[in-house]
Amino acid sequence: MLIKNCIYCISILIGLFSIITLVYSIKNKNKYICNWIILIDIIYILYLIINLIMIGVLYIPVGLEVLFIYLIEFVAGILYVSSTILNLIKRKKLIYTKNNKVIFATIIFLLFPIILFLTFVVENKLLINNSDLVLVYKSDGNGGFGDSKTFAYAIGKDFCKQFDLGIDIGGYDLKKFLPVNAVEINDLNVTDYEIIFNDSWEDNSISVYKNNKEICKVKNKSHYFNIDFEKGFYIKH
Secondary structure (H helix, E strand, C coil), X not given: CCHHHHHHHHHHHHHHHHHHHHHHHHHCCEHHHHHHHHHHHHHHHHHHHHHHXXXXXXXXXXXXXXXXXXXXXXXXXXXXXXXXXXXXXXXXXXXXXXXXXXXXXXXXXXXXXXXXXXXXXXXXXXXXXXXXXXXXXXXXXXXXXXXXXXXXXXXXXXXXXXXXXXXXXXXXXXXXXXXCCEEEECCHHHCCEEEEEEECCCCEEEEEEECCEEEEEEECCCCCCCEEEEEXXXXXX
C-alpha cells in the first residue's frame, strides 16, 4: 500500500471511531472511563492534524480526493470535541470505578495509528534503499483539472514496486530519502534498463527489462497514460 492510502485509511478509521466514541460517551456511567475517553479524544484530534501534516512532510502526492478526507477529519474533529465536552460534564456526576481492561483498550487504540503509519513509511524507505533504480513519472491523463498524477517505482534485481515517499512535485525532494550513494540520472539510456508502460484499460502495467531480459511486470496502482519521465536515481550497491 502507498503511504497516501495509509494516511487516508487512518483518517477514515479515526473518523468512524469518533462516532463510536460519542455514542459510548453518551451511554457511559463510569467516571473512570470518562477520563480515558477524554484522553483518547484529545490524542485522536492531534492524530487527525498530524496525519495531514505528514502529507507535506513526506512529500506525498495527493489528488482531489484529499478534499473528501478533509471533510471526514473536520466532522470527526467536531465529534471528538463534543465527546470531550460531554465527558467533562458527566464525570462530575458519575461514580469512579476502576477497570483495568479500559487501560489495555486505550493503549491499543492509541498505538494502532502510529504503528500502522510507521510500518508503511519504513516499508517505503527500505524499498528505496534496497533498489537499484528509482524512477519518478508524471501521468497527465486527459489533461483536465485534477487528471495529473505523479507516481514512482523502485526497481531491483528481481522486483519493481510502486512507492510514493518523497515524490511530490516531480520528485524534487526525493533525494532527502535516498541513500547517499544515489546518483541522479536524466536519461534511462545510461543504464541497462528499459521501461515499457502499457496504458490500455485492460492491462495498465509496467514492464521492466534489464539487458533485454524482463525482470518484472506489475499492474499500476492507478490508470496512467500520457506518461512523462520526471526524475531518476541509480543506486550503487
